[in-house]
Amino acid sequence: MRAADPAGALRGERSESALVMLRLVRRVGFYVFIVFVGAFFALPMVWLVLAPFDAHPTLNTALPDFTLGNFGDVLKDPYALTSLGDSILLAVGTMLLVVVLAAPAAYALSRIRLPGRDLLLYLLLLFSSIVTGTAAMVPLFLLIFDLGLTDTHLGVVLVLAGGLVPAGIFILKDFVDSIPTSYEESARLFGASSFQILRDIVLPYARPGLAVIAVWVMVNVWGNFLIPFILLRTPSSQPAAVVIYNFYTEGGQADLRLISTFGLLYSIPVVVMYLFVNRRYGFRFYGGLKG
């Protein structure tokens, strides 16, 4: 076709090169956009990493006036280290409670036909967001007060777990639903007891799901400010999320040196936990088997 119409071929080539140019411009534009978006999100991270090592940090991200003194100052605070311990205690306690409660519930809800099951799940999910939400704070405080659990870690764990269990059940049920019933049935035919089936088949298979729930609960608790802030009065039992709120200078100004340094310390356990869980359990799935 080209040989038969050289003029047309020339036109074709010209429009082809224009098309290439257009694509190039589009691609460059796209990358510039991506860089801006990336920088927008990356800058706070960079600040978090650089500011703790800066003798005079400001809200600007800048190469630090290098010092390790900030860490010394933070550790001088009587509650800095205990608060991290308290955070771990609350996170692990809530995580255990949620996993122990949500896993059997999810298994039962997945395997037993219950009239109104889906409605129940959705209602639970709906109310759970209110339970830990601000709206229910006053009744929750009164409830914990009547139980005599104010200023105790148990009270905080119960309230946090109460808010996270429904969503935990909801997520775990999806994992359990993906386990073919034939696995359990074949084990039953071999004479396995319910406990053996749970231990040998269901739990190993649902392990990535449990790991997801565990990490999700811990991250939620780690970052939760409102509930421990309201329920815990004694400074020595307050978790890191609450303690970071106290780093002010005498003049009532936010002390950026302490806040940034403590912020870095505060974020490290979460990153370590993620790396550990990812390595140990791996967020991977065995997937279904198909012939």
Added chain:
Amino acid sequence: MADVEIRGLTKVFPGGVRALDALDLHINDGEFFALLGPSGCGKTTLLRTIAGLEGATSGKILIGGRDVTGLPPGARDVGMVFQDYALYPHMTVADNIAYPLKIRKVAKDERRRTAESVGGSLQIGALFERRPGQLSGGQQQRVALARVIAYRPRVFLFDEPLSNLDARLRLEARTFLKQLQTELGITTIYVTHDQSEALAMADRMAVMEKGQIRQLDTPTACFRRSANLFVAGFIGSTPMNLLPARILDGELDVAGCRLPIPEDARANVSPGETVILGARPEYMSLSRTEVPGALNGTVRILENLGVDTLVTVEVGDLHVRATVPDESVPTPGDRVWLTADPRHVLLYRQDDGEQVGAPRAAEGTSPGAPPVANTPAR
């Protein structure tokens, strides 16, 4: 090893679906027994009820003379191979095979030894450290078989174990499974919706429809002497010719052609009665010259089946099919005469679809008779 006896077994699901309707069935010790039927006929429910995965609404199940109706699945001594094989994806092949022994608290070395000997005999020894997800469908099937063999049950239950394999592998696996069952001699109940599988493997089979057994016999008998229109239509790779016929002057009138009445049906029909004549294409012969007592028509369609050709002949307003060997294939438009082998012509009542007349003592009704030789494999 054990026989399986089912007495008046009924299963009604919540919601009122009657999956099994007062079934009576006896499966002999060491027999390869197929449950065949379309989906929803109750065959899988029957298998799962025998396994104990479904409870019976009423009736009894006896395995080796022992009433197991109320026993949990693990106490029934039955091993099941599931359609999806149900291999545990987080365990290696070796652990999968040894799992039933672990449940029985067999020592670890002993478990390993048994797994190795069973796996070796099924040629999967090289795969022992792999996980099921890394195996092909055929290999997964062998692992599932090895696991159930290692369990040493008294009865094997197979729930469509070949349906996840591709067509070619399915044929290989079929032969392998049949050979394995013959060697082990363990009573086997095999559920399938594929009639060619049932015909090829079973010693006896039950053809099921709507929770009831429509025919219980050897594959040969089910194929040659299908007891009713349902079985006649369900069995056979090429559908049976089912032609409306009238009894006239001691002969059958089919679309204006006169055919002799099959001998065993002669006493059970009355003149003027309308019946349905059943004749398998495999038992029809085609002639290009006039033959008495034949269906006379015009060749319309030729379908190549490999060795044979399926010829569709238009007789009046009916279509009649016959399989014809390669050398005598006609051309479309030819005028031909079709005769049905009188030993294989069946008459069915028009009202209930059951066969006219008393069932003849058909050849090959004893269990263990080889499946009919000329069934084309699907």
